Amino acid sequence: TQLLEQSPQFLSIQEGENLTVYCNSSSVFSSLQWYRQEPGEGPVLLVTVVTGGEVKKLKRLTFQFGDARKDSSLHITAAQPGDTGLYLCADKSVGYQKVTFGIGTKLQVIP
Amino acid sequence: DTAVSQTPKYLVTQMGNDKSIKCEQNLGHDTMYWYKQDSKKFLKIMFSYNNKELIINETVPNRFSPKSPDKAHLNLHINSLELGDSAVYFCASSQSREARNYGYTFGSGTRLTVV
Numbered sequence: 238t239q240l241l242e243q244s245p246q247f248l249s250i251q252e253g254e255n256l257t258v259y260c261n262s263s264s265v266f267s268s269l270q271w272y273r274q275e276p277g278e279g280p281v282l283l284v285t286v287v288t289g290g291e292v293k294k295l296k297r298l299t300f301q302f303g304d305a306r307k308d309s310s311l312h313i314t315a316a317q318p319g320d321t322g323l324y325l326c327a328d329k330s331v332g333y334q335k336v337t338f339g340i341g342t343k344l345q346v347i348p
Numbered sequence: 349d350t351a352v353s354q355t356p357k358y359l360v361t362q363m364g365n366d367k368s369i370k371c372e373q374n375l376g377h378d379t380m381y382w383y384k385q386d387s388k389k390f391l392k393i394m395f396s397y398n399n400k401e402l403i404i405n406e407t408v409p410n411r412f413s414p415k416s417p418d419k420a421h422l423n424l425h426i427n428s429l430e431l432g433d434s435a436v437y438f439c440a441s442s443q444s445r446e447a448r449n450y451g452y453t454f455g456s457g458t459r460l461t462v463v
Contacts, residue, residue, distance in 0.1 A: 270451050279352075279438050279454025280391070323389055329451070335404055336452060338391040 239264050241339035243326055249345040250316055257312045258342040260326030265306045267330045274323040274341070285329070316346045351375050354439050354455035361429055362463055369424045369458045371439030379403075380422040381452065382414060383438040391438070397422055429462045436460070 240263040250256055260269070268287045272280035284293050286302040286309065293300045297320075299312040313320055323341045330337070352373045361367055373380065381404075382394040396404035397416045411427045422439060436459050440452040 272451070274389075278456050279440070280452070281454070282451030285451060325391065335393060335396065337393075341389050343389070 239328060239337055241326060241328060241337060243324075243339040243342050245342060246340065247343050247345075249347065252317060252346055252348050253315050255312070255314050256316055256344070257310050258324055258344070260309045260311075260339055262307050262328060266302075266309075266328045268328070269302055269306075269309050270327045270329055270336070271300055271309070271311055272325040272327060272338075274325060275321075280323075280325055313344075316344075318346045318348050320344060321346050352439055352441055352453050352455040354437075354458050356458060357456065358459050358461075360461045360463065363429055363431060365429050366425070366427045367429060367460070368426070369437055369439075369460075371422050371424070371455060373420055373439075373441040373453070375441055375443075375453060377441035377443050377453070378419055379442045380416065380419070381440040381442075382422065382424050383440060383454075385436040385438060385457070387435070395422075395424075426460075429460075431462050434460055434462045 242261045244259050270285045271283045273283055274280040284300045289304045289306045291302040297314045301310045323343050325341045326339045327336045354371045379398045381396045383391050384394055385391045393406050394408045395414045399419050400416045413425045416422045436457045438457050439455040442452050443450045
């Protein structure tokens with residue numbers, strides 16, 4: 238059974254600071270997805286990465302996929318209160334399209 | 349216009365009761381899912397349906413019975429509710445069974461509290 242570990246589990250920072258959160262898998266990812274979940278809502282897909290070493294940017298968010306496709310990082314530049322939420326990494330398996338989620342990193346950005 | 353809608357948003361009920369949660373998607377997706385998010389925010393898949401056919405059933409107690417009358421709807425019926433069933437239940441849908449680049453579109457969740 239694949240295990241997805243995310244670190245840190247909790248992060249509280251001031252507005253304007255930079256941060257990085259991590260996701261590690263016990264096995265190679267089929268494809269790695271990052272979601273953000275705000276309180277009272279469902280997760281929203283931010284990005285999908287498939288190729289080892291791949292880097293994708295979404296405004297102030299930079300997603301990096303490890304060369305061996307077993308780890309990923311999400312870097313946020315100049316965090317804003319609107320970035321507050323639960324960040325989940327997930328592995329989407331081929332075939333039956335099952336997505337396995339990590340436990341998440343809960344981010345709080347203080348104004 | 350909500351893409352994946354679940355009803356009700358909140359559900360408080362007593363142990364032993366039977367309840368249903370409804371889900372509808374208007375995205376034209378062919379695969380739908382039920383996920384359970386526990387108090388520690390861990391999301392775990394329960395069921396997956398593709399074109400009304402059950403394709404994933406993740407060792408969920410048989411008190412939980414999904415039903416998909418058509419590919420736009422996936423309902424969840426729970427019999428004999430227990431305290432441990434308290435959680436947030438999310439419905440989701442996705443476009444394609446095989447494409448790795450497609451993600452899920454989630455509903456806003458149903459918070460079930462069993463007292």
